[in-house]
Amino acid sequence: MSQDDHDFALPDSLKPADLRALSAFIDGELPQGTRAAVLEHLAQDPEAAAQVEAWRSQKSALQALCGGVSQRDATDGPPSFVVVRVAPPWWRRISLAACWLAVGAGLALAVGQLASRLPSGWIGAQPMSFARRADVAYAVYTPEQRHPVEVAASEEQHLISWLSKRLNRPLSVPSLQEYGYSLVGGRLLPGEAGPAAQFMYENSDGARLTLYVTGITDDETAFRLFREGNRRTFYWVNSHMGYALSGPISEGKLREIAIDVCGSLGGKPSSWKE
Structure with a gap:
């Protein structure tokens, strides 16, 4: 038996509480032989199969929330974690918007001044x-x-x-x-x-x-x-x-x-x- 088979050895009777084995199965981390054994057990254990389906549904929801998957997830399922960013306070958003507005106005003024100095037919003068x-x-x-x-x-x-x-x-x-x-x-x-x-x-x-x-x-x-x-x-x-x-x-x-x-x-x- 390989080291991986030893790490994920199944008990005689797989129960929903055996989180490690079931989680590794969903994430595609079990060796081929052990995975086959889990599939065989799930076919005979409705309680364990229901638990696996519930976790798969959770991961599908996380995938939709994230909007993308990794290379491994694209094959074996949705990502196993989500990074949640806390929204900045309203006063910070208003300050940032005001800064961008000022920058945009400055750029528009600079482009307008540059266009007025360029030859006819260049930026600022529409050719026929x-x-x-x-x-x-x-x-x-x-x-x-x-x-x-x-x-x-x-x-x-x-x-x-x-x-x-x-x-x-x-x-x-x-x-x-x-x-x-x-x-x-x-x-x-x-x-x-x-x-x-x-x-x-x-x-x-x-x-x-x-x-x-x-x-x-x-x-x-x-x-x-x-x-x-x-x-x-x-x-x-x-x-x-x-x-x-x-x-x-x-x-x-x-x-x-x-x-x-x-x-x-x-x-x-x-x-x-x-």
Whole structure:
């Protein structure tokens, strides 16, 4: 007989008062042979079986109260103890709530002051919805290797004619060759209130830029920057058309390209108000 079998040896007649053996049985701490003997005895001793069921019910209630079980309990039953925390007095709870209220107010004030000092398009200035759509379209389509566009640059005239018809106004595709970017192609996208177009460019290193074009009801003269992660989008509105140039390159470089793109599309970058 092993040491464990000796520790939990059963009497000839197991009684409900034998707390140690029954408790070890419920907690799954009996050796396999002894456990089998307890199961056999419980089948013949209704009083002991009733005691075991009562203790199991107690442990189930404790499990519900605790809201969780340990690794052992997950297999053999609910936890064997509960930690009860005494609620703090009412005056302490009120003081703590007041402290958190003061901290929250201070943080709100600090964030507001910080936002007022940040560039347009950053925290505190909501970018126009088409700029957000342009950023999402960039994130979705530029990683594509086999199908980044619907119509390739080899069919540029067809691409321009098709998208011009869908957007109901003549479009042109700016050249970015002087910046090292060649046209990959373009695609039709759903805009906020109608169709939108996306033109994609790529340089020799595989880095990509996109130009997003869509109709828009506003017609303000403005130039704004929208940042999302490592991506930047310069966007503007001209003649009820919204334009957004997106890419992960440096802010200064992207701004330079955006100014040229705006000019080539009939805009007046000199009138932009940043």
